[in-house]
Structure formats: C-alpha cells, structure tokens
Amino acid sequence: MKRKIAAIFAADIAGYSRLVAEDEEETLRRLASYREVIDDFIAKASGRIFNTAGDAVLAEFPSAVDAVRCAIDIQESLRTRNMAYPPSRQMSFRIGITIGDVVERNGDLLGDGVNIAARLEGLAEVGGICVSRAVHEQVANKLSVQFADIGAQEVKNIPTPVHAYMVAMRREDGTYSKPQVKKAAAKVAAAPVWMWPLVVAVVSVVAIVVSGFLYNTKLKQTVTAAVAPAPAPSASPSPTPTAAAMAPSPMPTQMAKAPMAPMAPSNAGAAMAPMPAPSPSAAPMTGKLAADSVPFINERVRNYLAGDYSAAGDYKAFALNVGGFTGSVLNQPSEEAARNGAIEQCQKRADAAQSPRRCELYAVGNNVVYTHGKPPMPPAPYFRHDTMTERAFASKDFPIVRDPQKVRLENMFVPAAKSRSVALGPGGQYFMVLGASSAEEAARRSLESCGAIAGVACMVVAVDDNFVVPVPTLLRITGFFHAASNASIIADQRDEVVRKLGEAMGWNAVAVGTAGRPGLGLKAADEQAAVNTALADCAKRDSDCHVIAIGPFTVGPIN
Structure with missing residues (x-):
C-alpha cells in the first residue's frame, strides 16, 4: 500500500432507485450510454476510474483543476442529453470533489479523501457540483467558475465539519445559476433553569399514566394469548452467505454511498457493461431443484443449496439475480412468506452493492419456478490454454468494446485478485467475475451472466492475466x-x-x-x-x- 495526495471525484445519480423502479430496462440502457460519456470525459482529463458500483463512479485526477473542469464538462453534456426527456425521467448526476490523503491498494483508493468526496456529492444539487475548500482554493483563480460558499457542513462519519462550496452551473443562455445554499438546522435555544422542575413534574405524571395504560393492555393481551392457539414458530433466515462474506478481498469496500455498504459477491461485484435486459428464454426452468444446475452462483451458495436448503422442510424459497446475488429463507409460516422473504433478502443485498439487476424467485420449496431458461452457453471446455496464442492481457486490445469500456477493464479487471474471467458477447456485451475460487468457476459464471444479458452464447476472452483466445492485431x-x-x-x-x-x-x-x-x-x-x-x-x-x-x-x- 502507498499513500498519496489526489483529487477525488465522486458521482452518483439522483433518484436512481425511483428511475429503475419505474422503467428498469430504459434506465439501464441510458445509464450505460451516460456512463460512456462520463468515462470518456474522465479519460480525456487524465483521470482514472478506480471504483464503480451501479450508478456510482469514483475517480482520481492529477489536479483539482482537471477534476473540476471534467465535472463541469460532464454536467453540461448530460444536461443537453436530458433535454430529450420529460423532467420525471431525466437522469441527473450529483458530483463531489475534494483533495485528500488516500491509500492505494490493488488499484483501489481508500481513506478520508474518498469518504469526504462521497459526502460532498450528497450535498450537491441535482445536476450540480460541490467541492471542498481545498479544491476551491486550487481552482478559484484558474477557471472561469463561480462558487457559492455554503460554509462548514456536518457530514456523516467525518469527525470535523467540511467547509464546502457549490459550483455555479452555466445556463443555456450563457448566464450562471445561483446555487441554493442548504440551510443548517437551527439550534434549539436552551430552556431556562427555572423550567426544569416543571418539566420533570410533567414527565413524571405522563410516565405514570402511560405505565398504567400499558399494564392494563398487557393484561388483556395475556388473557387473549391464553385462549388463542400459538402460531407456528418461524426460523431465522437461512445462512446464505452474506454479500460481505462472498466478496473477494481486493474488491473495494469504501464506496460513494453512506453508510458504507458491503460490496457485491464476487460473481456480482464484477463490472457489467453494456447492460440490456436479459433476453427471454424459449421456456422457463421448472422441475425439481438441482443445485448443480443453478446459474450465476458460486460454489459456496451451491453447497448450501445442496445441503441445508434441500434438507429443510417447507415453507422455504430461494431467489437470485443475473449478477449473482441470492436470498434464501427456511421454515416460514406460509409459502407467501417464504416467497417474499427470499426476494426481500436478495434485493437488499443487491441494493446494498447498487446492482442494477432485480432479484427473481428461482425455487419455492424444492421446485424450480424461474421464469427464464438456462442462459445460453458455449460447449465445454469454456477455455483452453495455448502457448502459441496466449499473451498478456492488455485492456487496449480487448476486442469489440469501445474505449470507455476498455478503461473500465483497466481499472477493475487488471488489479483484481485471481481467479478472474471476462466473457464477451458478439454485440459487445461483457461480464467480469473477480475473485472466484478457481479459473474454471470464474469462466463459467462470467459466461452464464454474459449469456443471460446478451441472449446468445458468449466467449471467455481473458482469464487472470492473459488473453486465452487469439486476439488479432493485423486486421x-x-x-x-x-x-x-x-x-x-x-x-x-x-x-x-x-x-x-x-x-x-x-x-x-x-x-x-x-x-x-x-x-x-x-x-x-x-x-x-x-x-x-x-x-x-x-x-x-x-x-x-x-x-x-x-x-x-x-x-x-x-x-
């Protein structure tokens, strides 16, 4: 690990969950398009994306001037794109920028600089930019930018207030907007000393009255419980591995959201781009649950399904999403409770890591109810080593995808821990799996997720540090x-x-x-x-x- 001072840029979509809930497919298509714009501007400004999750982007820049100029370019470009949509469907980012001391580990950046940038992003207006005082001092005389001083701001998990400034964004007529300063909550004046005895007396009387009421209520409930049959006990949710437990160690743990959520499991925390909706299968999956045939999951979850889940009685359910997040509940009071519990648990994990995929029921009891068929897969073996064609992985040579996706591969795939794999679809879809238990598992899971997204069989292009297929350079x-x-x-x-x-x-x-x-x-x-x-x-x-x-x-x- 090494320490350094860097300009940290944090961006996030305002109201992203609402946009996804209203129209997931359209939101994900536009997110992929907007991300290409953002990635391109960051690359042109000599920035480096070191972390992404769902709608969030974290990047570092060599200077505060580069970071602010890039943020302004991004906001103005996206504002133009948003003009094609009604206000309720506009996709606007908030951006926060600071200069801070960070620690670099496996390509990721950690430390207060990252945390403060994330908090400043939360202070920014929709479509706006919020910067720290250190950034303001660096750029105030170097860029033709107007600022509004919003003063010291109390932000979560940062012990000292952060002095922040809003950037005035240019309007269509060339004038600048005036940022709306967020007012701090007024402090309540201390009560006079003479009022305290009165307050204590009033509280005491109220406490006596409430206690009497609760006591009588409790008596009534006890009598009712004595004559009513007790409901069947409900077991705690199944020990499906948590997102944190399944996360590979090199995946970043500090994100632009507060509070810091556990990262996605290794098969879901991978980069996914572009992200169209899964293609509908010819026939849904049905029949008895067989752990070996469940797609997208890692071996730890597969062993759980083959053991604890299969052995448990009804009512139980298992849910998953294309990215590999899962949820499972056992011994529920009804089938409906099992269904709802599995979906809720899976979706909470997916949302915590900002996965754009919705969870779906895979099994209720021991019966498969998945509405999609098996993802299209190529024949095994999924990759093979050939010393004549295998060469070191280079993001710039990755086939079919555009430059912003190559930047993402460089920032996420290259520094990640083994075992890792990238599967590619013929339309430029790709899916990375990072930190799997083996190269074979990484290849299988990347192919399953990529195939579900692309609607056709994908191809493993890279495993760990090497291209495992011949990648032409002459044509x-x-x-x-x-x-x-x-x-x-x-x-x-x-x-x-x-x-x-x-x-x-x-x-x-x-x-x-x-x-x-x-x-x-x-x-x-x-x-x-x-x-x-x-x-x-x-x-x-x-x-x-x-x-x-x-x-x-x-x-x-x-x-």
Whole structure:
C-alpha cells in the first residue's frame, strides 16, 4: 500500500432507485450510454476510474483543476442529453470533489479523501457540483467558475465539519445559476433553569399514566394469548452467505454511498457493461431443484443449496439475480412468506452493492419456478490454454468494446485478485467475475451472466492475466466467426472448415475469394504466418482472396 495526495471525484445519480423502479430496462440502457460519456470525459482529463458500483463512479485526477473542469464538462453534456426527456425521467448526476490523503491498494483508493468526496456529492444539487475548500482554493483563480460558499457542513462519519462550496452551473443562455445554499438546522435555544422542575413534574405524571395504560393492555393481551392457539414458530433466515462474506478481498469496500455498504459477491461485484435486459428464454426452468444446475452462483451458495436448503422442510424459497446475488429463507409460516422473504433478502443485498439487476424467485420449496431458461452457453471446455496464442492481457486490445469500456477493464479487471474471467458477447456485451475460487468457476459464471444479458452464447476472452483466445492485431475485429453459417464461404465447404478449425491449435486464419472457396492457415506460430498461409491456400482455388477470420473473430480492413 502507498499513500498519496489526489483529487477525488465522486458521482452518483439522483433518484436512481425511483428511475429503475419505474422503467428498469430504459434506465439501464441510458445509464450505460451516460456512463460512456462520463468515462470518456474522465479519460480525456487524465483521470482514472478506480471504483464503480451501479450508478456510482469514483475517480482520481492529477489536479483539482482537471477534476473540476471534467465535472463541469460532464454536467453540461448530460444536461443537453436530458433535454430529450420529460423532467420525471431525466437522469441527473450529483458530483463531489475534494483533495485528500488516500491509500492505494490493488488499484483501489481508500481513506478520508474518498469518504469526504462521497459526502460532498450528497450535498450537491441535482445536476450540480460541490467541492471542498481545498479544491476551491486550487481552482478559484484558474477557471472561469463561480462558487457559492455554503460554509462548514456536518457530514456523516467525518469527525470535523467540511467547509464546502457549490459550483455555479452555466445556463443555456450563457448566464450562471445561483446555487441554493442548504440551510443548517437551527439550534434549539436552551430552556431556562427555572423550567426544569416543571418539566420533570410533567414527565413524571405522563410516565405514570402511560405505565398504567400499558399494564392494563398487557393484561388483556395475556388473557387473549391464553385462549388463542400459538402460531407456528418461524426460523431465522437461512445462512446464505452474506454479500460481505462472498466478496473477494481486493474488491473495494469504501464506496460513494453512506453508510458504507458491503460490496457485491464476487460473481456480482464484477463490472457489467453494456447492460440490456436479459433476453427471454424459449421456456422457463421448472422441475425439481438441482443445485448443480443453478446459474450465476458460486460454489459456496451451491453447497448450501445442496445441503441445508434441500434438507429443510417447507415453507422455504430461494431467489437470485443475473449478477449473482441470492436470498434464501427456511421454515416460514406460509409459502407467501417464504416467497417474499427470499426476494426481500436478495434485493437488499443487491441494493446494498447498487446492482442494477432485480432479484427473481428461482425455487419455492424444492421446485424450480424461474421464469427464464438456462442462459445460453458455449460447449465445454469454456477455455483452453495455448502457448502459441496466449499473451498478456492488455485492456487496449480487448476486442469489440469501445474505449470507455476498455478503461473500465483497466481499472477493475487488471488489479483484481485471481481467479478472474471476462466473457464477451458478439454485440459487445461483457461480464467480469473477480475473485472466484478457481479459473474454471470464474469462466463459467462470467459466461452464464454474459449469456443471460446478451441472449446468445458468449466467449471467455481473458482469464487472470492473459488473453486465452487469439486476439488479432493485423486486421480490425468486427464480430464472432461461425464458419457453419458464414455466408462468405461456399455452402458445401463450411462443414470441412468447421472440422479443420476445431482440430487446430495455434493461430488460424480463413480467407475466401470471389467464388467463396476457402483457404486455411492452420496451427501457425504467429498471426502473420496464419494470414499468409490462408491467402496462399485460397489463391490455389479462387481469385481476389482476402482474409475474413483470424482465430475466433471475423475481421476486416483497419480504417
């Protein structure tokens, strides 16, 4: 761990829970879009995102000037985007910025600087920016920004008041708004000394009256209880591992919310982007509960389902969400109580870590009632190590996704603890699992969650510190390559291409000519050799050959 002074930026959506409750899918789509804007501005301002959870973003900047300028750019850009929506559906961020001493651990930043930035964000207006006095002193004479001094503010879990300033945001006509200073609650004047005997006397009389009333009430309840049958006892909720218990150690524990909530479990605390709604399955999952077939969960929860849960009698229920959060209750007084208890427990855990996914019932009793089918999965093994193609993971080379997502991978995946995996969908959807018990478990869970989000089978691209598939660099990656359905290859040759590619390790490439006759470069030691061999093989039986696939990806010319 190392200490440093940094400008800390904390952002959060105002009214996010209400927006999700009203229209989850639309809110998540817009959140992904707005996050791209935020991530892009932060990267351009030399900032680094060190933590995200749901709608919250924490970033560090080399200077307060960079942080404030970036915050203003973000708020003005998002304000323009919000103009397309009615006021009730506008998605506005609050931003807090401070300069403080922080500790860096595994890429995450901890300390008072992070906590104070989070508290300042809570003081900010909707769509506004609130900064500490230290930031104000740094930027007051360097940026054309107006401030409103709101004085010393008492904030939660910070022992001394924080002197804060509101940033005046520019209106559409070029003028500046005047921040609304939040008034502190007036202190109640102390009562005169002569009033205390009177107060004590009045309180004593009231206490006697209330005690008598409660005593008589208790007598009535005791008589009623003596003749009424006692309800069946209800056991405490099941010992499903808590979010904190399932959280991997390197995942950050200090977030922009107060009070600090436990982080998501390792299969849910991963980054999820973009986040469209899960695609509906052909048929819901039904039948008897089999712990081995439950998706999204880690082995600890799976063992609980196979043991304590399965052995318990009715009434009981188990709930989960795509991100891997779970809830479970046993020995409830009714089926309805079991259903409600499992959903409530799961959702509390998901909300505590700001997961954008809603929890759903998976099982009631020992019967599966999940409304979605199994997530689409590729055939096993889910990844394989090949020394000729495997290379060190580099976020800048991650295929298909945009630059803001690459920044997120750099900030979250790279510093996280093993075992970790990233699964990628053909439309750019991806899901990270961090801190799993094994590489195989990380791969499975990332594929399950990614597949549920994308609606089609995803592919494990990286495990721990390495890419585990060939990632082309000579040509531009355009999508996933499926030889069996690729229209560029003549139909009667597709099965042969599938067979030969399935048997080949190393670098592989496919080229076709005007007639669609394929040429293959198989088991090559490097990408260039595979491309050259594929073009030469194609030229033997076709003309105007060009490469259409390298490894598992379709490729095209680099623009």
